[in-house]
Amino acid sequence: MTATTHEEHHDEIPTGIKRWLFTTNHKDIGTMYLWFSFIMLLIGGLFALVIRAELFQPGMQVVDPNFFNMMTTLHGLVMVFGAIMPAFVGLANWQIPLMVGAPDMALPRMNNWSFWILPFAGFMLLAPMFVGGNFASGQGPAFGWTFYEPLSGQYDKLVFFVFAVHLLGFSSIMGSINIIATILNMRAPGMTLMKMPMFVWTWLITAFLLIAVMPVLAGVVTMMLTDKYFGTSFFDAAGGGDPVLFQHVFWFFGHPEVYIMILPAFGVVSEIIPTFARKKLFGYASMVYATASIAFLSFIVWAHHMFTVGMPVAGELYFMYATVLIAVPTGVKVFNWISTMYRGSMTYEIPMLWALCFVILFTIGGFSGLMLGVAPADFQYHDTYFVVAHFHYVLVSGSLFGLFAGVYYWLPKWTGNMYSNGLAQLHFWLSTIAMNLTFFPMHFTGLAGMPRRYADYPLQFTEFNVMSSVGAFMFGFSQLIFLWLVIKTIKGGEKATDRVWEGSHGLEWTIPSPAPYHSFTTAPEVK
Amino acid sequence: MKDLTSANRRVVFKTVAVTLMMFGFGFALVPLYSLVCQAFGLNGQTQRITETTLLQMPVDKTRKITVRMDANTNTRLPWQFQANQREVSIHPGEMTRVSYSARNLSGSDVTGQAIYSVTPNEAAMYFKKTDCFCFKRQLLKSGEEKEMPVVFVVDKDLPADITNIVLSYTFMRADKYVSKGETATN
Numbered sequence: 001m002t003a004t005t006h007e008e009h010h011d012e013i014p015t016g017i018k019r020w021l022f023t024t025n026h027k028d029i030g031t032m033y034l035w036f037s038f039i040m041l042l043i044g045g046l047f048a049l050v051i052r053a054e055l056f057q058p059g060m061q062v063v064d065p066n067f068f069n070m071m072t073t074l075h076g077l078v079m080v081f082g083a084i085m086p087a088f089v090g091l092a093n094w095q096i097p098l099m100v101g102a103p104d105m106a107l108p109r110m111n112n113w114s115f116w117i118l119p120f121a122g123f124m125l126l127a128p129m130f131v132g133g134n135f136a137s138g139q140g141p142a143f144g145w146t147f148y149e150p151l152s153g154q155y156d157k158l159v160f161f162v163f164a165v166h167l168l169g170f171s172s173i174m175g176s177i178n179i180i181a182t183i184l185n186m187r188a189p190g191m192t193l194m195k196m197p198m199f200v201w202t203w204l205i206t207a208f209l210l211i212a213v214m215p216v217l218a219g220v221v222t223m224m225l226t227d228k229y230f231g232t233s234f235f236d237a238a239g240g241g242d243p244v245l246f247q248h249v250f251w252f253f254g255h256p257e258v259y260i261m262i263l264p265a266f267g268v269v270s271e272i273i274p275t276f277a278r279k280k281l282f283g284y285a286s287m288v289y290a291t292a293s294i295a296f297l298s299f300i301v302w303a304h305h306m307f308t309v310g311m312p313v314a315g316e317l318y319f320m321y322a323t324v325l326i327a328v329p330t331g332v333k334v335f336n337w338i339s340t341m342y343r344g345s346m347t348y349e350i351p352m353l354w355a356l357c358f359v360i361l362f363t364i365g366g367f368s369g370l371m372l373g374v375a376p377a378d379f380q381y382h383d384t385y386f387v388v389a390h391f392h393y394v395l396v397s398g399s400l401f402g403l404f405a406g407v408y409y410w411l412p413k414w415t416g417n418m419y420s421n422g423l424a425q426l427h428f429w430l431s432t433i434a435m436n437l438t439f440f441p442m443h444f445t446g447l448a449g450m451p452r453r454y455a456d457y458p459l460q461f462t463e464f465n466v467m468s469s470v471g472a473f474m475f476g477f478s479q480l481i482f483l484w485l486v487i488k489t490i491k492g493g494e495k496a497t498d499r500v501w502e503g504s505h506g507l508e509w510t511i512p513s514p515a516p517y518h519s520f521t522t523a524p525e526v527k
Numbered sequence: 528m529k530d531l532t533s534a535n536r537r538v539v540f541k542t543v544a545v546t547l548m549m550f551g552f553g554f555a556l557v558p559l560y561s562l563v564c565q566a567f568g569l570n571g572q573t574q575r576i577t578e579t580t581l582l583q584m585p586v587d588k589t590r591k592i593t594v595r596m597d598a599n600t601n602t603r604l605p606w607q608f609q610a611n612q613r614e615v616s617i618h619p620g621e622m623t624r625v626s627y628s629a630r631n632l633s634g635s636d637v638t639g640q641a642i643y644s645v646t647p648n649e650a651a652m653y654f655k656k657t658d659c660f661c662f663k664r665q666l667l668k669s670g671e672e673k674e675m676p677v678v679f680v681v682d683k684d685l686p687a688d689i690t691n692i693v694l695s696y697t698f699m700r701a702d703k704y705v706s707k708g709e710t711a712t713n
C-alpha cells in the first residue's frame with residue numbers, strides 16, 4: 001500500500017510547484033482551496049463593483065446593458081460555485097481530519113483531482129468573456145446565474161457554460177465522497193457519531209446533499225446541451241418541451257444548494273460560540289437533528305422560487321407551508337446558539353465577533369426568507385431587490401461571514417501565528433457596516449418595486465442605490481485588509497499556543513501550532 | 528489498513544451509486560412532470576374535441592364572457608404575427624371562430640410552431656378547440672402571408688366568476704424539428 005511507503009519519508013515536505021501540483025496532503029489541498037476561493041471572491045467582487053458602479057446613478061454610464069447582464073450572471077456564478085462552495089471544501093479539508101483525529105482524508109489522490117479540476121472549470125466559465133479580444137463586447141453568459149430557459153438556450157457559447165458546470169459538479173461530488181468516507185471511516189477510536197464536532201456533522205450532511213443534487217444540476221445542463229446541439233426538446237416549446245420544466249429541475253437542485261452553502265457555516269458558528277461563551281454547545285443532539293431536518297426539507301420546497309409561473313392554488317399552498325416549516329429547525333439552531341451564550345462567560349475575540357454577527361444578520365435574512373416563502377406576498381416581492389437583499393443577507397452575512405469566522409478561528413492553528421488584532425478589528429467593523437449599508441436599503445427599493453437584473457432604474461430609487469453602491473465599494477476594499485492580514489500572519493507574528501483560545505476544545509487544539517505537515521499518524525483516543 | 532481500504536471502497540461504491548441514481552432522477556423528472564401536468568390538467572394541455580361534439584354542447588344564453596386574443600413572436604422567428612380581432616364577446620357553449628394572421632418577413636422558407644396558453648389557468652380545461660393552427664407546424668414561404676383560424680368553444684360549466692379569458696399564442700421557430708421527407712402544413 002502507498003501508505004506504508006508514505007510512512008518512511010514522513011517528515012519531508014516536498015518543495016516547489018510539484019508540492020502543490022501533486023500534493024495529496026489534506027492541509028496543502030485545503031490551503032489551495034482557500035486561496036482559490038479567495039481569488040474567486042475578488043473576481044466575483046470586482047463584477048459586483050461593476051454592477052454597483054452602473055447603478056450608482058440612474059441612466060446608463062459605465063457599461064452597456066448586455067455587459068451589465070454578464071456581470072450579474074458571472075457575479076452570481078463565480079460567488080456560488082467559485083468562492084463560497086470551494087471555500088467550505090477548503091475548511092473541510094483542513095479541519096475534518098484534524099477534528100476527527102485522522103492522519104489525512106480517506107482518498108487523498110482523489111482529493112488532489114477534486115481541487116485541480118476547479119481552475120479549469122473557472123477558466124471555462126470566464127473564457128467566453130474575453131472572446132473577440134475586446135472586453136466590452138465579451139460573449140460571456142448574460143442570462144442570470146439561474147440560467148433560465150429559453151433565454152439561456154439562445155446563448156452562442158453555451159457549450160463552455162455547460163462543461164464548466166459539469167467540471168464543477170465532478171469536483172464537488174468527488175470532494176463530497178471523500179468527506180463522507182473520511183467521516184465514516186477515519187474517526188479516532190472512541191469518537192462515535194454523536195460525539196463528533198458540529199462542524200463535522202454539518203459537513204457530513206452537506207456532503208450528502210451535494211451528491212444528491214449536483215448530479216441533477218449536471219442533468220439539467222446536459223438537457224440544455226442536447227436541446228441546443230442534438231435536436232432534443234426538453235425545454236424548447238417549439239419541439240414540445242417546456243421551459244417551466246427547466247425551472248422545476250433547476251430548483252430541485254437550487255434549493256438544497258442554498259443549504260449546501262449555509263450548513264457548514266452553521267457548523268463553524270457552533271464551534272466558535274461555545275469556545276468564547278465557555279460553555280458546552282446547548283442542545284447538541286437537537287442541533288444534529290435540526291440540521292438533518294433542514295437537509296430533508298430542502299428537497300421538497302423547491303417551487304417556492306416559482307410561485308409566479310402559474311401553479312395551481314393547491315401547489316402554491318403546499319410549497320408555502322413546506323417552506324415556512326423550515327423555520328422550525330432553523331429556529332431550533334438559532335435558539336440553541338443563544339442558549340449557549342446565556343450566562344456564559346463571554347469574551348469578544350475576533351472569531352466570536354463574526355459568529356455573533358452571523359447569528360444576528362443571518363436571522364434577518366431568514367426572516368425575509370419567510371416573507372418570500374408566503375406565496376401571496378411573493379407575487380409582490382418576486383424578482384425585486386427584496387429578493388436580492390434576502391439572499392445577500394444569508395449568503396454574505398451568512399455563508400461568507402461564517403467562513404471569515406472559521407478562518408479567524410483556525411488561522412493561528414494553520415500558521416502558528418496570531419494575527420494582528422487591530423487589522424482584524426478593522427476588517428470586521430468595516431465589512432459589517434459596509435455589508436449592511438449595501439444590502440439593507442435593497443429591502444426598501446425591493447418593496448417599492450425595483451426589479452432586479454436591470455442596468456437602469458427610475459429616479460425615485462436613486463438615494464437607496466447610492467447607499468448600496470457606497471457600501472459595496474467599502475465592502476470590496478475592506479477585503480484587501482483581510483488579504484493583507486492573512487499574508488502578514490503567514491509571514492510571522494506572535495506565536496500561537498497549541499490551544500490558541502482559552503476556551504477551545506476538540507482534537508484540533510491538541511496538536512502543535514502550526515499544525516505539523518503530518519498529524520495524528522497514530523490515532524488519538526477519544527473518551 | 529486493509530479494513531480501511533475496503534471500507535473506503537464500500538463508501539465510494541455507495542456514494543457513486545447515489546450520484547448515478549440522482550443523475551437519472553433528474554431525467555426522470557421530465558416524464559414525471561408531464562404526468563403530473565396531465566393528471567391535474569395543468570399547463571394548458573390542449574383540450575381538443577370534434578366538431579360534432581362541439582355542436583351538441585348546450586349553450587348558456589344567460590351570460591356572456593369576453594375572450595381576448597394575444598399574439599407573440601419569438602425573436603428567432605422572422606415573422607409578423609397578429610390577431611385579426613382584439614376580442615370577442617360570446618356565450619359559453621357557443622361555437623366561435625376567430626383568426627390570426629402571420630407573414631414571413633424573411634427571404635427564406637421558415638417553419639413555425641405556435642404554443643398556446645389560456646389565462647386564467649382555471650379556465651384552461653373549459654376551453655376546447657376543434658381546429659387550430661397550433662395543432663401542426665406551419666410553413667410560410669418567403670414573404671408569404673396566411674390567415675390562421677381557430678375554432679373553439681368555452682364549456683358552459685366555466686365557473687361563474689370567470690368573465691374574461693385571454694387566449695395567447697407564441698410562435699416559435701421549428702425548422703430543426705422538421706424531419707426529412709416530412710412537410711409542414713402549408
Ligand SMILES: [Cu+2]
Pocket residue numbers: 254255258301302304305
Ligand atoms: Cu429555495
